[in-house]
Every structure is written in C-alpha cells, then in structure tokens.
Amino acid sequence: MRIDKDLVAASATPLVLGILTEGELYGYAILKRVGELSGGGMQWTDGMLYPLLHRLERLGYVSSSWGTSDAGRKRKHYAITPAGREALAERQEQWTVVADALRQVWQSAPRFPDAIQGLA
Amino acid sequence: MEPHAGLEAQIERWRGYVQRHQAISAADVDELEDHLRGQISDRQATGLDDEEAFLVAIKRLGNLDAVSHEFAREHSDRLWKQLVLVPEGSDDAGAPPWRELAVVLALAVGAGVAVKAGLAWINDGDALVRNAGLLVFPFLAGYFAFKRRVSVPVAVGLIVPFAVLAATLNLYPFMAGGSTGMLAALHALVVLWLLVGVAYAGGRWRSDRRRMDFVRFTGELAIYFTLLALGGAVLIALTAATLRTIGIDFEPVLEEWILPFAVPGALVVAAWLVEAKQQVVENIAPVLTRVFTPLTIAMLLVLLPVLATAGGLAGIDRNLLILMDAILILVLCLLLYSISARDALAPPGLFDALQLVLVAAALAVDALMLTAMLTRIAEFGSSPNKIAALGLNVVLLVHLLGAAWLAIGFLRGRRPFTAVERWQTRYLPVYGVWAAAVVLLFPPLFGFA
Numbered sequence: 001m002r003i004d005k006d007l008v009a010a011s012a013t014p015l016v017l018g019i020l021t022e023g024e025l026y027g028y029a030i031l032k033r034v035g036e037l038s039g040g041g042m043q044w045t046d047g048m049l050y051p052l053l054h055r056l057e058r059l060g061y062v063s064s065s066w067g068t069s070d071a072g073r074k075r076k077h078y079a080i081t082p083a084g085r086e087a088l089a090e091r092q093e094q095w096t097v098v099a100d101a102l103r104q105v106w107q108s109a110p111r112f113p114d115a116i117q118g119l120a
Numbered sequence: 121m122e123p124h125a126g127l128e129a130q131i132e133r134w135r136g137y138v139q140r141h142q143a144i145s146a147a148d149v150d151e152l153e154d155h156l157r158g159q160i161s162d163r164q165a166t167g168l169d170d171e172e173a174f175l176v177a178i179k180r181l182g183n184l185d186a187v188s189h190e191f192a193r194e195h196s197d198r199l200w201k202q203l204v205l206v207p208e209g210s211d212d213a214g215a216p217p218w219r220e221l222a223v224v225l226a227l228a229v230g231a232g233v234a235v236k237a238g239l240a241w242i243n244d245g246d247a248l249v250r251n252a253g254l255l256v257f258p259f260l261a262g263y264f265a266f267k268r269r270v271s272v273p274v275a276v277g278l279i280v281p282f283a284v285l286a287a288t289l290n291l292y293p294f295m296a297g298g299s300t301g302m303l304a305a306l307h308a309l310v311v312l313w314l315l316v317g318v319a320y321a322g323g324r325w326r327s328d329r330r331r332m333d334f335v336r337f338t339g340e341l342a343i344y345f346t347l348l349a350l351g352g353a354v355l356i357a358l359t360a361a362t363l364r365t366i367g368i369d370f371e372p373v374l375e376e377w378i379l380p381f382a383v384p385g386a387l388v389v390a391a392w393l394v395e396a397k398q399q400v401v402e403n404i405a406p407v408l409t410r411v412f413t414p415l416t417i418a419m420l421l422v423l424l425p426v427l428a429t430a431g432g433l434a435g436i437d438r439n440l441l442i443l444m445d446a447i448l449i450l451v452l453c454l455l456l457y458s459i460s461a462r463d464a465l466a467p468p469g470l471f472d473a474l475q476l477v478l479v480a481a482a483l484a485v486d487a488l489m490l491t492a493m494l495t496r497i498a499e500f501g502s503s504p505n506k507i508a509a510l511g512l513n514v515v516l517l518v519h520l521l522g523a524a525w526l527a528i529g530f531l532r533g534r535r536p537f538t539a540v541e542r543w544q545t546r547y548l549p550v551y552g553v554w555a556a557a558v559v560l561l562f563p564p565l566f567g568f569a
Contacts, residue, residue, distance in 0.1 A: 027151060028158035045182030046159065050151060051190035058194070069154065076151045 003042050012044070012052055014091040020062060020080040021088065026069075027053065027076065053078055061087050127170040131156065138184065143192035156181060220392075223266055228388040231259035232381030239380055246296060250289040250305040256384045257282065257312045260391055261319040267395065268322030277323070278315055285311060285559065292563045299504045300563040307508075310555035313338075314548070331545035336460045337394055339405030339453070344390040352382055406461025409454050410471070413478055416454055420447070420481035427488055441509060444489050448516050451482040455523060459544055464537045468530055476531060479524045486517050504566045508558050515554050519547050 019025065019033045027049055034042055056062045061084030069075040080088070131153065138149050156177050163173035181187070234255040242248045261278055264270075270278075285308055294301035320337060321330035356378065360370040427444075458475060493510050522543050529535035 026154065028155045031155075032162075045187070046155060046180045047152065047182040047184070047187030048190055050148065050155075051187070051194045054148075054191075054194050071157075073154060073157065074150045075154050076147075 001041050003038070008042050008044065011042075011095075013056065014088060014095060015042075016049075016052065016056065017061060017080055017084050017088040017091070020078060021085065024077050024079040026078070030078070056084070059087075060084070124170055127160070127174060130170075130174050134178070141184065141188040141191070143188050143195055145195070148191065152181065220267070224263060224388065224392040227259045227263050228385035229381070231256050231384035231388050234259070235384045236377075236380040244296075246294065246301050246305075247290070250294075250301060250308070251286075252305075253309045253312045254282070254286050254289065256387060257316065259384070259388055261316050263388060263391060264316070264319035264322070268319070270319065270323050274318070274323030278319055281311070281315055288560055288563075292568060294563065294568050298569045300566050300568055303504055303508050303562055304559045307555035307558040311552055311559060314552040314555075317548075328542055328545045331548060332460050332541065335456050335545070335548075336405065337391075339457050339460075340394040341387075341390050343404050343408075344393050345387060348386040348390055349383075352386065405457045409458040409461070413454055413458060413471070413474055416451060417474065417478050417481055420451070420478070420485055423447075424481065424484055424488070427485070441489060441493065444485060445509060445512060445516075448482055448486055448489075448513075448520075451478060452516065452519060455479065456544055459541055462537065464541060466537075468533070468537075472527065472531055476524065476527045479520055479527060483517070483520045483524060486513060486520060489513055490517065504562055504569065508562065511554055511558070515550055519550075522547065 015034060015037075016030060019030055019037075022033075025033070028046075030053075031044060031046060031049055034044065053062065053064075057064055057078070060081060062078045063081050064076050064078050067075050067077050134156070135149055135153060138144055138152065139146065144152075159177035159180060160170075160173045163176050164170070168176065235252075238248060238251055238255045242251060261282075265275060265278070289304060289308055292301075292304070294304070317331070317334040318325045320334045321327065324330050356374060360374070363370045423444075427440075455475060455478065458471070490510070490513050493506065493513065497506050497510070523540070526535060526540045526543050530537055530540050
C-alpha cells in the first residue's frame with residue numbers, strides 16, 4: 001500500500017526525529033529505517049530528505065557532524081538534540097490526538113468495504 | 121576500483137551536474153553523493169550491475185530541479201552568493217589562499233606609488249598625460265600575468281610593445297600643446313588596453329572565446345570601477361565635510377595623496393573583483409545592454425534628423441563630431457555586450473531584430489558623419505585630429521557594416537549566431553592596429569605638431 005504524499009510530508013519530521021532517538025545516523029540509513037518501519041509503504045524522494053534535515057538542524061532539533069564511512073568517504077551524521085526531543089514529544093502529543101480522533105470516528109462509522117458487504 | 125571505472129566516471133559527471141545548482145553547496149553534494157553510493161551498493165547487492173544500480177539510485181534521488189528547489193527554500197541565502205575573499209579549501213596545493221589577495225593589494229599600492237612618482241617627477245603636463253597609462257599598465261597586466269602564470273614568450277610579447285610605446289611617447293619630440301601628442305596619448309591607452317587583454321587571455325589571444333571573455337571583463341570592470349569610485353566619493357565627501365567643520369582644509373591631502381593612490385589602486389582592485397566574483401553574481405553589463413539598447417535607438421532616431429537638417433554639413437561643430445564618435449563607440453559597446461551575453465544556440469528573437477535596428481541607425485549616423493568630415497577636410501584642409509577622427513570612423517563603419525550584414529543573415533536563418541560573434545571578436549585587433557598607427561606614425565607624418 002502506498003501512502004498519500006501529503007501524509008508522508010506531514011509525518012516526515014516526527015518520523016525522522018523519532019528514528020534519531022534510536023541513535024546517531026546518516027541520511028541514507030535514516031531513509032532505509034523509514035522503509036523498514038513502514039514496510040516499504042512510505043516512499044520518499046530520496047533527495048528531499050536532506051533539505052528537511054538541514055531545516056531541522058537550523059531549528060536546532062538535530063546536530064550534524066562529518067565522519068567517514070567504512071569505505072573511507074565523507075559522511076554526515078545527524079543526532080537529535082534536547083530541543084529536538086522536546087519538539088518530538090510535542091509532535092507525539094499532537095499525533096496521539098489526531099490518531100485518537102480518527103479511531104473514534106472509524107469506530108462509530110463502519111469501514112467502507114464492510115458497508116458494501118453489508119449491502120450485498 | 122578498476123572494475124568500476126565506468127561507475128566512478130558516471131558519479132563524477134553527476135557531481136558536476138549537481139554542482140551547477142546554486143542552492144546546493146559543495147558539502148551538500150558530498151552528502152548526496154554518499155547517499156547515492158549507499159543506494160548503489162544496496163542495489164548491487166540485489167544483483168543489479170553498475171549501470172542499472174546507478175540509474176535506479178538516480179531515479180530514487182528524485183528530480184534534481186525539484187530537490188534543488190527544496191534546498192533553495194531552506195537556504196535562500198545561497199541564491200545571493202557571497203563574495204569569498206579568501207577561497208577556502210582550494211584544491212591547487214602550494215599557493216596559500218591568501219597569496220592572491222596579498223599580491224592584488226601589493227599591485228594596487230604599487231600602481232599608486234607609480235602614479236604618485238609620476239606626478240612628482242614629470243613636471244610637463246603633456247608628458248604626464250602621455251605617461252598616465254604607462255604608469256598603471258604594468259600593475260594591471262602584472263596581476264593577470266601572475267594569475268594566468270603566463271609563459272616567458274608571452275611575457276616578452278607584453279614587455280616589448282610596452283617598451284616601444286614608452287619609448288615612442290617619451291622620445292618623440294612632441295610640440296607643447298600639439299594635437300599629435302594628445303592623439304598619441306589617447307590612442308596609446310587603446311593599445312595598452314589590448315595588451316592587458318593579451319595578459320588577461322594568458323597569451324591565448326587568438327582564441328575567440330578568450331577575446332569574448334575579455335570583452336565581458338572590460339564591461340564588468342567599468343561597472344565595478346564606477347561603483348568603487350562612487351563609494352570612494354561618498355567617503356571623501358563625508359571626511360571633507362567633517363574636517364571642514366573643525367576648520368581643516370582636506371583638499372591638498374586629497375589631491376596630493378588620496379587620489380593618486382585611490383584611482384589606480386581601485387582599477388587593480390576592480391580587476392581582481394571581476395575575477396573573484398565571476399561565479400558569484402550575474403554579469404551586470406548584459407543586463408544594462410537590455411535596458412539601454414531600445415533607449416539608444418530612440419536617441420539615435422532623434423539625433424539623426426536633427427543632424428541632417430542642421431544646416432551645411434561643413435558647418436557642423438567639431439565638438440559635435442567628437443560627441444557623435446563617442447555615441448558610435450557606445451553603440452558598439454552595447455552591441456558587443458549583448459552579443460557576449462547571448463546564448464549562441466538560441467533562435468533569433470525580437471531583441472536580435474532590435475539590435476539590427478540599432479546598428480542600422482548607427483550606420484546612418486556614421487555615414488552622415490563621414491560625409492561631414494570629408495566636407496570639412498575638403499574645405500579647410502586636413503589636420504592630425506581630422507585624419508584620426510576620419511580613420512576611426514572608417515574603422516567603425518566597417519565594423520558596423522559587417523555586424524549588420526551578419527545580423528541580417530542570422531535573422532533570416534542563413535547563418536549561425538557564432539558567425540556574428542566571431543566577426544566581433546576577430547575585428548577587435550583592427551582597433552589596436554589603427555591606434556598603434558596613430559601613436560607611431562602620426563607624429564612624424566605631421567611633424568610632431
């Protein structure tokens with residue numbers, strides 16, 4: 001199942017911050033982790049991750065440092081900062097509210113395919 | 121990495137392509153490359169070959185323009201590029217990055233010292249005017265000789281004509297207040313400027329592209345020099361006003377010390393700025409040509425009937441002829457700069473037609489002036505000034521005729537734009553030859569009058 005583009009964009013920041021709470025990572029590894037977590041459902045345009053990371057860095061949510069990869073090439077690592085953890089906590093609350101509201105709506109109204117089955 | 125040479129070459133090409141996006145900095149390219157390599161090696165692990173893995177990785181990275189747009193949104197400051205005085209991490213090892221700045225400042229001071237020494241030691245006003253260009257030239261040409269690391273033959277090719285000019289301007293027995301001396305001084309500047317062009321091209325002056333680069337350089341230099349002069353004038357005015365309120369007369373210091381150093385120094389610094397900012401800002405000269413081409417056409421169309429009906433052609437004032445020469449040179453500059461900024465592969469457009477109109481109007485003015493000059497010479501006899509002006513007008517006429525002819529061919533789709541461009545760059549030395557003739561031959565021909 002492919003996730004809608006707007007939904008991917010909206011969840012990108014908490015997802016990246018959340019992944020970074022697991023430890024320092026570089027760009028490509030973050031993207032792979034997103035793929036694993038969503039079972040391949042959340043497809044990003046790879047290149048768009050970096051402007052996002054730079055924005056988070058400017059906001060002070062992540063910090064970056066240059067290291068070297070196993071192959072000896074330059075590699076930029078990102079780590080979450082205390083401010084980033086605070087922002088993540090806030091986002092988590094917001095998402096909980098949204099998810100909660102959605103769950104209630106879906107419980108009161110039957111899912112669309114079920115409704116069709118009911119008619120048959 | 122021998123088996124992956126093809127892949128490495130592809131990544132290298134990709135890097136070059138990404139780097140052209142202003143919003144993506146060199147560090148970002150490194151980061152994206154690391155990503156690309158990670159994606160490629162993962163694809164290879166699933167059995168794809170180099171080529172396929174590269175293509176998939178590129179595809180997943182996304183449309184580069186869109187990505188660049190995102191980068192630009194995040195780093196909008198990068199679109200306003202910063203001038204870097206001392207380039208960091210320059211790859212050519214050996215030369216410390218601050219060395220160029222030090223050389224430029226030393227040359228700027230040197231030019232100032234030379235002019236100050238000239239002012240102190242040359243008492244004859246005419247001789248001073250003749251030597252002004254000679255005093256500054258070595259420092260400007262020296263900067264490019266340093267920057268381009270010119271070879272010994274090129275250096276000799278710069279020094280010999282310079283020495284010949286210096287000898288001519290100082291050893292010819294010019295009469296005081298004579299016109300040949302003044303003509304030689306003016307035309308020597310043209311020759312010296314073309315020699316700066318040889319230094320600018322690093323000796324590769326036969327190359328059309330280098331010549332066009334020099335044309336661009338000249339335009340940008342004029343603009344930078346003007347900006348520096350304006351800034352300097354503001355500083356001087358503020359200082360003078362402040363000092364006057366406490367009763368100190370600033371003028372002697374200004375005339376004796378500040379201007380002799382500031383003017384030639386600003387020229388050297390402006391030349392360096394043009395070099396340093398090449399990739400930093402868009403060129404300004406071509407932008408100005410877009411604005412001024414239609415305006416100049418309007419001006420010529422107003423002047424033409426006024427001139428044609430201004431009574432007998434012989435009666436036209438000498439100063440008017442000089443002014444018209446200046447206008448024609450301005451037209452040629454407009455033409456050169458719009459050509460230098462034009463994409464040679466773009467199809468003919470409205471602006472090209474507008475340029476042709478400009479050239480046609482200039483040709484009409486030039487023809488009118490030539491008639492006026494010939495009438496004057498027939499009536500009052502020849503003088504060095506008249507012959508020099510006549511020669512310049514003939515040179516300009518041929519230049520404009522060629523430009524018009526080729527522009528018509530281009531507009532009708534018969535010729536590529538490069539033909540138009542090549543005519544301009546190939547014709548430039550003609551001005552040098554004519555100027556050299558005026559410097560070297562006119563004084564003996566007219567008895568140094």
